[in-house]
Amino acid sequence: MAEINRQIVLDQLPQGKLAPDHFRLVEGPLAAPGDGEVLLRARYISLDAANRAWMQGATYRSALNAGQVMAGGALAEVIESKADHLKPGDLVFADMGWQDFAVLPAKGLSPQPRLEPLTHLLSVYGVAGLTAYFGLLKCGRPRQGETVAVSAAAGSVGLLVGQIARIKGCRVVGIAGGAAKGALLMKDYGFDAVVDYKAGDTRRALRAACPDGIDVYFDNVGGDIFEAALFNMRNHGRIACCGAVSSYDGAAPAHGPRGVPGLIVTRRLTVTGFVVMDFYDEKDAALAELKGWVDSGQLKVAEDVIDGLEHLPSALIGLLAGENIGKRMVKVA
Amino acid sequence: MAEINRQIVLDQLPQGKLAPDHFRLVEGPLAAPGDGEVLLRARYISLDAANRAWMQGATYRSALNAGQVMAGGALAEVIESKADHLKPGDLVFADMGWQDFAVLPAKGLSPQPRLEPLTHLLSVYGVAGLTAYFGLLKCGRPRQGETVAVSAAAGSVGLLVGQIARIKGCRVVGIAGGAAKGALLMKDYGFDAVVDYKAGDTRRALRAACPDGIDVYFDNVGGDIFEAALFNMRNHGRIACCGAVSSYDGAAPAHGPRGVPGLIVTRRLTVTGFVVMDFYDEKDAALAELKGWVDSGQLKVAEDVIDGLEHLPSALIGLLAGENIGKRMVKVA
Numbered sequence: 313m314a315e316i317n318r319q320i321v322l323d324q325l326p327q328g329k330l331a332p333d334h335f336r337l338v339e340g341p342l343a344a345p346g347d348g349e350v351l352l353r354a355r356y357i358s359l360d361a362a363n364r365a366w367m368q369g370a371t372y373r374s375a376l377n378a379g380q381v382m383a384g385g386a387l388a389e390v391i392e393s394k395a396d397h398l399k400p401g402d403l404v405f406a407d408m409g410w411q412d413f414a415v416l417p418a419k420g421l422s423p424q425p426r427l428e429p430l431t432h433l434l435s436v437y438g439v440a441g442l443t444a445y446f447g448l449l450k451c452g453r454p455r456q457g458e459t460v461a462v463s464a465a466a467g468s469v470g471l472l473v474g475q476i477a478r479i480k481g482c483r484v485v486g487i488a489g490g491a492a493k494g495a496l497l498m499k500d501y502g503f504d505a506v507v508d509y510k511a512g513d514t515r516r517a518l519r520a521a522c523p524d525g526i527d528v529y530f531d532n533v534g535g536d537i538f539e540a541a542l543f544n545m546r547n548h549g550r551i552a553c554c555g556a557v558s559s560y561d562g563a564a565p566a567h568g569p570r571g572v573p574g575l576i577v578t579r580r581l582t583v584t585g586f587v588v589m590d591f592y593d594e595k596d597a598a599l600a601e602l603k604g605w606v607d608s609g610q611l612k613v614a615e616d617v618i619d620g621l622e623h624l625p626s627a628l629i630g631l632l633a634g635e636n637i638g639k640r641m642v643k644v645a
Numbered sequence: 646m647a648e649i650n651r652q653i654v655l656d657q658l659p660q661g662k663l664a665p666d667h668f669r670l671v672e673g674p675l676a677a678p679g680d681g682e683v684l685l686r687a688r689y690i691s692l693d694a695a696n697r698a699w700m701q702g703a704t705y706r707s708a709l710n711a712g713q714v715m716a717g718g719a720l721a722e723v724i725e726s727k728a729d730h731l732k733p734g735d736l737v738f739a740d741m742g743w744q745d746f747a748v749l750p751a752k753g754l755s756p757q758p759r760l761e762p763l764t765h766l767l768s769v770y771g772v773a774g775l776t777a778y779f780g781l782l783k784c785g786r787p788r789q790g791e792t793v794a795v796s797a798a799a800g801s802v803g804l805l806v807g808q809i810a811r812i813k814g815c816r817v818v819g820i821a822g823g824a825a826k827g828a829l830l831m832k833d834y835g836f837d838a839v840v841d842y843k844a845g846d847t848r849r850a851l852r853a854a855c856p857d858g859i860d861v862y863f864d865n866v867g868g869d870i871f872e873a874a875l876f877n878m879r880n881h882g883r884i885a886c887c888g889a890v891s892s893y894d895g896a897a898p899a900h901g902p903r904g905v906p907g908l909i910v911t912r913r914l915t916v917t918g919f920v921v922m923d924f925y926d927e928k929d930a931a932l933a934e935l936k937g938w939v940d941s942g943q944l945k946v947a948e949d950v951i952d953g954l955e956h957l958p959s960a961l962i963g964l965l966a967g968e969n970i971g972k973r974m975v976k977v978a
Contacts, residue, residue: 371911372911531906534905534906534907538905538906539901551906553906553909553910554910555910556906556907556910559907564903565903566900566903567899567900567901567902567903568872568900568901568902568903568904568905569900569901569905569906570897570898570899570900570901571901572867572871572901572902572905573864573867573871573884573886573889573902573916573918574867574889574892575918576886576916576917576918577886577887577888577889577918577919577920578704578705578918578920579918580918580919580920580923581916581917581918582915582916582917582918583906583909583914583915583916583917584909584914584915584916585906585908585909585910585911585912585913585914585915586910586913587910587911587913590913
């Protein structure tokens with residue numbers, strides 16, 4: 313096999329905003345799998361705000377270091393296998409990083425169904441879909457008729473959270489940047505109202521959009537938007553904490569949101585952080601329900617597929633700036 | 646009846662720290678109860694950090710205003726009754742404010758058992774005991790062998806939280822101000838370790854006291870101590886938010902604790918605010934369990950009883966400064 317393996321290395325850890333020159337493209341030969349290993353080729357590499365958080369230190373995974381191939385989850389195809397349970401042509405999810413090929417231990421990799429389109433395996437049937445599903449339903453616990461607000465509402469997770477909340481009979485308010493995104497969320501994705509956080513006083517705008525307050529807030533961003541939602545929560549409300557994008561791309565914030573813990577007490581709120589893997593024992597049932605909604609047309613899947621491994625750095629930087637609608641990924645092969 | 650009713654009026658709302666001259670003692674005649682009303686005489690008036698929070702605006706009760714009799718819960722005796730279910734000599738809990746006598750609607754008042762000592766009705770069998778019990782067990786959900794940390798550990802609630810956690814088989818770390826308090830907590834109340842927040846870097850001291858991290862943090866204070874505990878939480882830890890004393894006595898804090906919501910996500914924490922009344926449908930069972938622990942000597946009750954209605958302002962100011970050990974109250978009659 314004479315193919316070349318392109319790798320995108322995290323050349324230096326960003327101190328402030330992530331920029332293209334933090335990355336470097338290198339080329340090298342392919343490795344061959346040993347016993348119990350597989351050679352994988354990336355088909356689609358997922359882009360997630362969490363990629364940036366990994367550069368800040370250990371989270372639910374170990375920290376990234378300068379000089380390493382940039383980490384990232386991929387939908388990959390088995391090219392060569394020295395493991396019994398995988399054969400060439402099988403599709404697997406693997407944390408293979410930003411490269412064309414990788415040799416990985418086969419243990420923990422399992423063949424995925426060849427759905428059409430394949431990209432759905434990284435969006436609605438992947439981490440984004442399960443994050444929206446479990447975070448909203450397990451941590452947010454919305455009841456019919458309640459008001460659900462979600463930040464980063466046009467992002468891969470937020471767009472699904474809003475639609476699932478609608479399916480569950482809730483009034484849905486999205487928080488997103490820019491009037492165009494807001495119009496799209498209401499026109500195409502069934503949001504009842506949208507707050508443009510770039511337009512100024514988010515707390516006041518949320519109050520106008522949620523005159524009776526928020527029962528469930530699904531937080532993807534932290535920071536000022538978290539604070540704005542917190543001040544609009546109803547008694548016994550629930551906040552599902554999925555991420556803190558606002559604090560990923562730059563220095564650590566000097567302070568946290570006001571109202572913590574005072575409003576949590578007086579309004580009897582429950583604030584729950586989660587990582588989707590914690591719910592994977594219920595994954596099959598979740599995927600079945602998501603598939604039912606997609607097949608019936610109740611759940612629309614938005615994907616933003618960029619072609620070419622070399623575009624991974626700019627795709628991530630753009631994602632952190634909120635330029636995508638729905639699930640962003642890069643097609644590698 | 647020729648008695649005089651002394652009343653302590655909240656003369657002005659404090660902008661910063663509460664001071665004696667925010668209050669004024671006035672005297673007036675007694676009112677007579679109308680149909681469905683009772684005339685009550687205060688026996689013991691409870692002092693609680695929440696008294697100060699009521700001056701900041703509406704919480705779970707309406708805000709206090711300047712010129713009103715200062716609000717406060719009391720164990721009171723029925724002097725005259727125009728209601729069928731209450732007779733002279735009955736003891737009731739009533740939000741009768743800081744005064745000798747009050748006429749109140751009898752509806753919602755129910756006779757309390759004449760326990761010995763009566764003061765226990767305001768401590769372990771009152772709001773403090775139930776707050777510790779429900780907050781720890783329902784929101785903190787400690788499991789045997791876990792590490793439980795509690796702030797304001799020498800206060801009315803904290804002292805009970807620590808002991809209940811010990812009864813449940815947990816390792817208990819108190820956070821309290823001053824070396825003397827800490828020594829007392831360990832010697833007399835079974836705390837395994839104590840952190841003195843007045844001695845400097847609380848986050849580091851907590852790390853030393855909880856080398857494996859904190860599973861359950863019972864927060865009475867908010868602010869910097871909340872932040873210090875948050876950074877020491879273990880994965881899947883729980884924080885029970887009971888109050889935010891640190892922000893009651895002064896201007897509203899400019900910022901909240903760092904790590905919100907970032908650490909809540911990565912460590913999968915659950916942060917739950919509660920108000921004890923929300924659990925009152927399970928009150929009888931809770932009181933029975935508390936009584937069992939008191940009777941068996943497993944739970945020690947600390948009370949700090951100050952004599953004389955006129956001392957209510959200084960008693961509250963001192964409580965906000967942390968001068969009490971256990972439940973502070975004022976004996977009125």
